Amino acid sequence: MSETERGGVPELVSEAAESDAADALRGLRERFVLDEVVYLDGNSLGALPAEVPARVEDVVRRQWGELRIRSWEESGWWTAPERIGDRIAPLVGAARGQIVVGDSTSVNVFKALVAAVRMAGEGRDEILVDATTFPTDGYIAESAARMTGRALRPVAPADVPDAVGDRTAAVLLNHVDYRTGRLHDLPALTAAVHAAGAYAVWDLCHSAGALPVGLDEHGVDLAVGCTYKYLNGGPGAPAYLYVRAELQDRFDSPLPGWNSHAEPFGMRAGYEPVAGARRGRVGTPDILSMLALEAALEVWDGVSVEAVRAKSLAMTDFFLRCVGAYVPQGRVVSLTPAAHAERGSQVALRCDDAGDVMKRLIERGVVGDFRHPDVLRFGFTPLYVGFADVERAARVLGEVVR
Numbered sequence: 001m002s003e004t005e006r007g008g009v010p011e012l013v014s015e016a017a018e019s020d021a022a023d024a025l026r027g028l029r030e031r032f033v034l035d036e037v038v039y040l041d042g043n044s045l046g047a048l049p050a051e052v053p054a055r056v057e058d059v060v061r062r063q064w065g066e067l068r069i070r071s072w073e074e075s076g077w078w079t080a081p082e083r084i085g086d087r088i089a090p091l092v093g094a095a096r097g098q099i100v101v102g103d104s105t106s107v108n109v110f111k112a113l114v115a116a117v118r119m120a121g122e123g124r125d126e127i128l129v130d131a132t133t134f135p136t137d138g139y140i141a142e143s144a145a146r147m148t149g150r151a152l153r154p155v156a157p158a159d160v161p162d163a164v165g166d167r168t169a170a171v172l173l174n175h176v177d178y179r180t181g182r183l184h185d186l187p188a189l190t191a192a193v194h195a196a197g198a199y200a201v202w203d204l205c206h207s208a209g210a211l212p213v214g215l216d217e218h219g220v221d222l223a224v225g226c227t228y229k230y231l232n233g234g235p236g237a238p239a240y241l242y243v244r245a246e247l248q249d250r251f252d253s254p255l256p257g258w259n260s261h262a263e264p265f266g267m268r269a270g271y272e273p274v275a276g277a278r279r280g281r282v283g284t285p286d287i288l289s290m291l292a293l294e295a296a297l298e299v300w301d302g303v304s305v306e307a308v309r310a311k312s313l314a315m316t317d318f319f320l321r322c323v324g325a326y327v328p329q330g331r332v333v334s335l336t337p338a339a340h341a342e343r344g345s346q347v348a349l350r351c352d353d354a355g356d357v358m359k360r361l362i363e364r365g366v367v368g369d370f371r372h373p374d375v376l377r378f379g380f381t382p383l384y385v386g387f388a389d390v391e392r393a394a395r396v397l398g399e400v401v402r
């Protein structure tokens, strides 16, 4: 028995081994730079894909160092935002030509929400925002509402169908709650927003790369997401903006930079927006981060999001069972919904002294994170986490809280 299996419940240890042996995604772990640590923080910063360092080296030394300005054309720098957007598109259920990569999620929330309010027109004087949103979306929504002269109303996602009405211009929602891991019903909520004649803006930070999103299928209007969580793009990697094809002509960006001009090198005084997804661009793209992201996305070649979702649910189920077996009754309480249809790819456990518990977990080689005031958060990234990791994490948690 190896060190990591010592003290485990034999049935759980062998179940983990069987699940790992049967896991069709198991080979992908080798495509990441990882060590003995059980890394359950990929919902905050995805692990480093092995192909990234050499690509970044090439981008810096050859593309920048040798080709210099020629790389805008010859190395495809200028078109990287759309090209990489098309690479992300299948992961979120979008056809090509609707996603551009660039700027942060926060900035893209601003673009998307203001553009949605402008599409809705003058008669609609309120914006609904997810009352449980990741804070930055809420701050940006407050400012967007002030700038556009709309009232901002926080609403729990489940209450959106009752709250949305003919005064509503746009609704900004998180697909998965960053704290609890609750998955909101994107198809039903989008349909409710549309039934009221309003626009739906979704933040996919905690769902893209973890579960099927179906942007086109469900008629989402605008969406944003980051690339450094489940997409493993690296710290501060650029985010993306999705604008549904039929709305692109009406996308009136509040940040109309020269990169979204119809003729960027015409250097004209007046702004005239380009057609298509490029309308979401602003200024010069962050090439080093963007091309690191492009290399990181190669691990997704041939990987189905459905398979990722199936493994994610199996892992979160198994983790909850292992926690039940290893952690004294009542010491932690799961905030993550039991129903698969309501669960993202993380488990959040409420726990007294969560900050201290997480510190000791990390010392013992199990990395999750702590969210104020009393939440232990464990993210399960199916590309590189296995069932033995899941069992070990729950076992070490049990030891730490005793």
Ligand SMILES: *Cc1c(COP(=O)(O)O)cnc(C)c1O
Binding pocket: 104, 105, 106, 107, 134, 136, 137, 174, 178, 203, 205, 206, 226, 239
């Ligand atoms: C991670 C996250 C963000 C992060 O925004 P940045 O601009 O990249 O800092 C925003 N919204 C949600 C829902 C997130 O989970």
